[in-house]
Amino acid sequence: MNARTVDRTLIYGSAILLALWVIVPFYLIFLSAFSRPNDVFVYPKPLIPTSFSTETMEFFLQSTGVFASVLNSIAVAAITIVLSLALGAPAGYALARFTFRGRQGFQLIVLATKMFPVAILSIPLAVAFLRLGLYDNIVGVALVHTSMALPFVILVTAGVFAGVSNELEEAAMTLGCSRFTAFLRVALPLALPGLAAAAIFTFVISWNEVFAASILTLRQRTLPALVLFALQQSPLYFKFAGGFFMVMPAVVFIFFMRRYLLNLWGGR
Amino acid sequence: MMRMRARTEDILPFALLLPSVIYLGLLILIPMIQALLLAVQADNGTFTTEFVDRMTGDVNFSDAWRNTLLLLVLIVPLQIVLALAMALLIHSRFRGHGIFLYIYAIPLAISDLAAGILWLSIFTERGYLNTVGQGVGLIQTPPVYLSFENFGGLLAAIVIAESWRATAIVMVILVAGLQLIPRDYFEAADLFGANRIRRTIHVVLPLLRPSLQSALIIRTIFAFQTFAVVLALAGRNLPVIAAEAYNWYANNRNAHLAASYALLLLALTIAFTVVYLRVLGLREAEVKRA
Numbered sequence: 001m002n003a004r005t006v007d008r009t010l011i012y013g014s015a016i017l018l019a020l021w022v023i024v025p026f027y028l029i030f031l032s033a034f035s036r037p038n039d040v041f042v043y044p045k046p047l048i049p050t051s052f053s054t055e056t057m058e059f060f061l062q063s064t065g066v067f068a069s070v071l072n073s074i075a076v077a078a079i080t081i082v083l084s085l086a087l088g089a090p091a092g093y094a095l096a097r098f099t100f101r102g103r104q105g106f107q108l109i110v111l112a113t114k115m116f117p118v119a120i121l122s123i124p125l126a127v128a129f130l131r132l133g134l135y136d137n138i139v140g141v142a143l144v145h146t147s148m149a150l151p152f153v154i155l156v157t158a159g160v161f162a163g164v165s166n167e168l169e170e171a172a173m174t175l176g177c178s179r180f181t182a183f184l185r186v187a188l189p190l191a192l193p194g195l196a197a198a199a200i201f202t203f204v205i206s207w208n209e210v211f212a213a214s215i216l217t218l219r220q221r222t223l224p225a226l227v228l229f230a231l232q233q234s235p236l237y238f239k240f241a242g243g244f245f246m247v248m249p250a251v252v253f254i255f256f257m258r259r260y261l262l263n264l265w266g267g268r
Numbered sequence: 269m270m271r272m273r274a275r276t277e278d279i280l281p282f283a284l285l286l287p288s289v290i291y292l293g294l295l296i297l298i299p300m301i302q303a304l305l306l307a308v309q310a311d312n313g314t315f316t317t318e319f320v321d322r323m324t325g326d327v328n329f330s331d332a333w334r335n336t337l338l339l340l341v342l343i344v345p346l347q348i349v350l351a352l353a354m355a356l357l358i359h360s361r362f363r364g365h366g367i368f369l370y371i372y373a374i375p376l377a378i379s380d381l382a383a384g385i386l387w388l389s390i391f392t393e394r395g396y397l398n399t400v401g402q403g404v405g406l407i408q409t410p411p412v413y414l415s416f417e418n419f420g421g422l423l424a425a426i427v428i429a430e431s432w433r434a435t436a437i438v439m440v441i442l443v444a445g446l447q448l449i450p451r452d453y454f455e456a457a458d459l460f461g462a463n464r465i466r467r468t469i470h471v472v473l474p475l476l477r478p479s480l481q482s483a484l485i486i487r488t489i490f491a492f493q494t495f496a497v498v499l500a501l502a503g504r505n506l507p508v509i510a511a512e513a514y515n516w517y518a519n520n521r522n523a524h525l526a527a528s529y530a531l532l533l534l535a536l537t538i539a540f541t542v543v544y545l546r547v548l549g550l551r552e553a554e555v556k557r558a
Contacts, residue, residue, distance in 0.1 A: 007464075008362070011357060011360060011362050012362070014353065014357060015357050015362070015365075015368050018350070018353065018354055018357070018368075018372065019368055019371045019372070021432070022371055022372055022374060022375065022432070022436075023371060025386045025387060025389075025390065025432065026374075026386070028386070028389050028390060028396050029385070029386045029389055031389075032389040040394065041394060042394070043393075043394040043398070043399065043410065044398075044399040044402060044403065045394065045395065045396055045399040047396070047399070047400075086287075087287045087288045087291050088288055090284040090285075090287065090288075091284055091285045091287070091288040093284060094280070094281040094282075094284035094285050097281075098280070098281035100278075100281040100282065102282075103281075106285060106289070109289075109292065113292055113296050115486070115489050115537060115541070116296060116300075116534075116537075117492065117493055117510075117530065117533040117534055117537055118493065119493070119510055119513045119514070119526075119529070119530035119533055120299065120300055120303045120527075120530040120531065120533065120534050121295065121296060121299045121300075122517075122530075123303060123306070123513065123517055123523055123526045123527050123530050124298075124299040124300075124302035124303045124306060124523075124527060125295070125299050126517065126523065127302070127306065127523050128299070128302065143295060144295065146291070146295070147291065147292065147295035147296055150288055150291065150292060151292075154288060179280070204376075204377045207379075208377070208378070208379035208381075208382070209379070210379060210380070210381045210495070210496045211493075211495060211496070211510070211514060214514065214518055215514065215517055215518060224379055224381050224382075224496075227381060227385075228381055228496060228499065228500075231499055231500060231503070232503065236388075236392065239385050239388060239500075240385065240388075240389055242385065243382050243385030243386055243388070243389070246378075246379060246381070246382040246385075247378055247382045247386065249377070250374060250375075250376075250377035250378045250382075251374055251377075253377045254370065254373050254374050254376060254377050255370065258366075258369070258370050258373070261369070261373050261376070261440055262440060262443060262444045262447070265373075265376055265436075265437060265440040265441070266440050266441055266443065266444025266445075
């Protein structure tokens with residue numbers, strides 16, 4: 001073997017090993033979620049789907065509260081997306097297009113809020129929401145999710161708008177557009193794919209958030225809040241089905257966002 | 269006309285920022301002040317150290333501290349090493365590296381709760397780890413990893429599950445950082461005959477330092493908030509600070525103690541950020557990239 005072959009074998013070998021480390025748990029939760037409920041007691045476990053069954057998943061989806069919690073999760077995420085884009089995209093546009101006093105200060109505030117522990121928001125807000133009638137209400141959860149997602153959305157949309165040439169907008173303005181119509185007709189259409197990625201990113205933040213959702217709700221649970229609450233008293237197969245159901249969207253989302261991964265999570 | 273245009277152009281950026289500033293003020297600044305008040309003020313409005321005293325005197329308090337810091341020092345280095353390996357592989361741009369980037373990135377969109385449940389199916393007594401262990405003859409009878417008596421087992425399970433999940437975040441930061449390094453540096457190292465390992469240590473790592481530092485800060489801060497993965501794998505058998513905050517509110521309906529724990533988290537976050545900035549001598553520009 002020459003040095004080149006050794007080199008390539010090493011690269012592919014370690015790349016595949018690391019890929020297995022990531023993939024194998026997905027495969028095993030798939031096996032667990034698609035076997036019969038009683039199979040959790042089987043030992044040793046089959047490593048190939050010998051007893052494929054949708055019984056466990058059906059049990060999970062028909063359990064009290066699960067369907068409603070999925071709807072709640074989607075509603076919370078939808079409100080969060082609308083709010084954080086409506087508030088954050090203008091700020092992102094301002095960061096991308098203007099130099100102004102206090103710009104650095106604003107960026108620092110955004111960075112600081114990005115790292116804020118969610119516990120310190122959720123607990124006082126639970127107390128406040130009880131008074132305001134927003135406790136155990138999906139709007140209350142969405143408000144907290146928005147404050148978590150907003151710093152990310154501001155930074156991501158700033159990147160998106162910075163990628164849309166300012167000259168095109170200026171050209172539209174010399175041709176008689178106002179700044180607003182130039183934005184609407186020129187910058188916005190070009191920024192749309194990036195904004196869609198920001199929206200999906202926001203969905204992921206909201207769909208996955210456990211702490212605030214659990215603290216702020218009692219009956220109007222989101223899916224993670226319901227599963228977390230059920231951890232103590234539900235059977236293993238319920239947890240496995242719930243785990244699989246929560247994980248599934250991740251695989252799809254990351255696939256759609258693969259072009260934006262570095263911009264969204266890479267922190268540039 | 270010209271003048272008015274200039275005026276609106278001056279005001280416009282502030283008008284665009286205003287909604288988000290107001291929102292963050294309402295939903296972050298005010299809750300933070302209220303958390304402080306909840307921790308030091310009784311329901312009748314008098315100031316008291318009762319809640320802080322109860323927190324520090326609680327049976328779980330010192331365990332929660334120890335476990336939170338233990339998880340931090342075990343998880344963060346593991347994540348950074350794994351993520352560095354992934355990022356360097358991806359950056360070598362071998363054929364098909366795009367698929368591997370996608371695979372390594374999937375856990376980005378997974379919650380710590382879901383990650384805990386995934387690994388639960390592996391670590392439970394009749395789970396996949398014992399199945400494989402017995403299959404290859406490593407163990408005779410299946411050990412119980414996730415029990416109250418097996419602290420090491422609980423800790424290892426949480427460390428593995430959380431490293432598995434959050435390595436993806438570090439990996440993406442490092443891949444983005446590697447892309448900022450001009451290709452010339454790599455070529456120069458090749459010219460002087462540096463082999464891959466020496467090039468990595470002497471050329472790539474120093475240049476990657478800003479990204480490694482921001483990854484370190486981000487992961488440290490979020491390691492303090494480790495919570496659902498712990499509850500999924502260990503229940504209440506392994507107290508951590510964030511889970512204590514959750515339990516005091518969700519199970520005991522005590523907002524004062526929950527807020528005290530939350531403040532502790534905030535204090536830790538701020539303290540560690542400051543220490544990192546001092547020790548690592550970060551410049552403002554580098555922090556921005558976090």
